[in-house]
Amino acid sequence: MRLCINIDHIATLRQARLESEPDPVLAAGICELAGADGIVCHLREDRRHILDRDVHILKQTVKTKLDLEMAATDEMVKIACDVMPYMATLVPEKRQELTTEGGLDLAAAELKVSAAIEKLKDAGIKTSVFIEPDPESVDLAIEMGADMIEIHTGKFARLKDPLEIINELEKIRQTSKIAKELGMGVNAGHGLNYLNITAIANISEIDEVSIGHSIIARAVFTGIENAVKDMLNIIRRIRQ
Ligand code: PXP
Secondary structure, X not given: OEEEEEOHHHHXXXXXXXXXXXXXHHHHHHHHHOOOOEEEEEOOOOOOOOOHXXXXXXXXXXXXXXXXXXXXXXXXXXXXXXXXXXXXXXXXXXXXXXXXXXXXXXXXXXXXXXXXXXXXXXXXXXXXXXXXXXXXXXXXHHHOOOOEEEEEOHHHHHOOOHHHHHHHHHXXXXXXXXXXHOOOEXXXXXXXXXXXXXHHHOOOOOOEEEEOHHHHXXXXXXXXXXXXXXXXXXXXXXXX
């Protein structure tokens, strides 16, 4: 299972002072040196953390693969087609939210998401859609032409009741299995940390996880290299 690191929170710290450091580009390089399989950044409409400059430089410097997380808007599709990241993950975006709050409602946003997927694919960019763990969304993602899904693990990560956790994990497992059987790439992310990653890594159909907050939070105390290696060690104990 691949580990991709979301570096948005390095940029959040920079933007707290509107200064030039810490630089998420440098952070991305250290993540890669520590063994990360990819770098993720979310260029939000309000540019609250990652800036256009970051995305352009990351495209030049990232040696693994760059996943541009983005809303399915004309502006973002145009930027993606200019930058040409390895892949784009389409997410719902609300201005007031602290972070992405849930998966895309593909039925409601069908036209917008399909149009974005078509343009991204025409440009040669792989596409992933961020969805809740439910098989109907997998069918819609396939109909829309997405190459991959990313299953939203935020609810699983927040739950406290053991039975509810088991139920949510089962939904993630079933959705992963169905998507894999239908030939899709299966990614997962949101709210994953050094404890709950074990349950997710045990779902063999999940190809890749995208983790930001917990790794950058640990890095404040241990450094980015150790924070990435600690997560990789846990994953590698379960998966190759
Ligand atoms: N995947 C998606 C689609 C996200 O929006 C985010 C948050 O930016 C993540 C993964 C990473 O979540 P976290 O920062 O909680 O690890």
